[in-house]
Amino acid sequence: MPRVAELLGLPRRIDRPDAVALSFDDGPHPEGTPAVLEALQERNATAIFFLCGEQVDRYPEPAAEIAAAGHTVALHGHRHRNMLRLAPRTFVDDLERGIAAIENAVGIRPDLYRPPYGIFSLPGIVEVRARGLEPLLWSRWGHDWRAPRPPEAIASEVAGDLSGGDVLLLHDADHYSVPGSWRATAAALPRVLDEIARRGLRTVAL
Numbered sequence: 099m100p101r102v103a104e105l106l107g108l109p110r111r112i113d114r115p116d117a118v119a120l121s122f123d124d125g126p127h128p129e130g131t132p133a134v135l136e137a138l139q140e141r142n143a144t145a146i147f148f149l150c151g152e153q154v155d156r157y158p159e160p161a162a163e164i165a166a167a168g169h170t171v172a173l174h175g176h177r178h179r180n181m182l183r184l185a186p187r188t189f190v191d192d193l194e195r196g197i198a199a200i201e202n203a204v205g206i207r208p209d210l211y212r213p214p215y216g217i218f219s220l221p222g223i224v225e226v227r228a229r230g231l232e233p234l235l236w237s238r239w240g241h242d243w244r245a246p247r248p249p250e251a252i253a254s255e256v257a258g259d260l261s262g263g264d265v266l267l268l269h270d271a272d273h274y275s276v277p278g279s280w281r282a283t284a285a286a287l288p289r290v291l292d293e294i295a296r297r298g299l300r301t302v303a304l
Contacts, residue, residue: 103235108218110235115262117302118294121146121236122283123174123212124243126153126160127271130280134270135160135167137287141295144303145169146234148212151176151196153273158203165204170303172210173197173231178274181213181222190225197229210234210304214274234304236267240290242283243275249282253289262299266290 103110112119125131125147138145147164149171154161165171176196181189193211200208211231213222218233226233240256241247256266268287272279294301 106218106220106223108223108233108235110237111263111265112302112304113263114302117262117300118260119146119234119265119304120144120268120290120294120301121148121172121212121234121265122268122270123148124153124178124269124271124274125149126157126164127273127280128157128160130270130272130284131157131160131164133280133284134287135163135169137284137291138169139167141288141291143291143294143301145301146172146210146303147270148172148174148210149200150174150178150273151199153271154199154203161200161203165206168303170210171200171204171206171208172212172234173200173208174212175214178214180215181217181219186221186225189219189222193225193229234265236265238264239267240283240286242286243269243272243279245276245279245282247279247282249286250289252282252286253293256286257290257293260293260297260299
């Protein structure tokens with residue numbers, strides 16, 4: 099919730115009145131990630147990919163392709179589990195395994211972290227920051243993990259009435275959602291990028 103995030107010092111926006119941060123959770127995915135990367139390349143747009151370590155282990159190539167294309171590689175945990183349901187030691191192990199998976203596959207240590215479901219615990223915030231990771235939530239999303247969702251509905255929800263500094267949340271993978279949901283996301287992405295440009299904004303990878 100916005101007020102809780104503010105009280106805990108968890109940013110939902112970026113300090114960029116001229117830009118937005120476009121982010122994707124739950125990847126990498128052998129089909130979804132390349133489809134999203136292609137759409138971004140066509141518009142010369144950049145994004146942040148919050149990757150799950152267990153999927154990086156399964157699909158290291160698309161993870162490496164994200165970084166090679168100039169996008170930001172960030173951490174979404176190792177397994178996609180609610181932080182509040184994990185014992186502190188289990189969460190720390192998950193965090194460190196996720197960092198190691200990305201470092202091994204991409205050669206980059208992530209700087210940003212977004213928890214599965216956007217849910218933090220107070221000890222979790224401390225552990226995340228102790229490892230040099232900065233949390234980043236989101237201010238707008240497209241509910242694109244649901245099905246069926248028409249691409250135009252996803253684009254309208256995530257990019258309608260957006261403003262500079264917004265952080266947009268979409269998904270390039272269906273590992274933890276409705277199978278094939280990434281297809282609607284990839285189809286919606288050109289509409290999203292068109293709306294960003296129409297408002298005189300650009301995308302930035304932090």
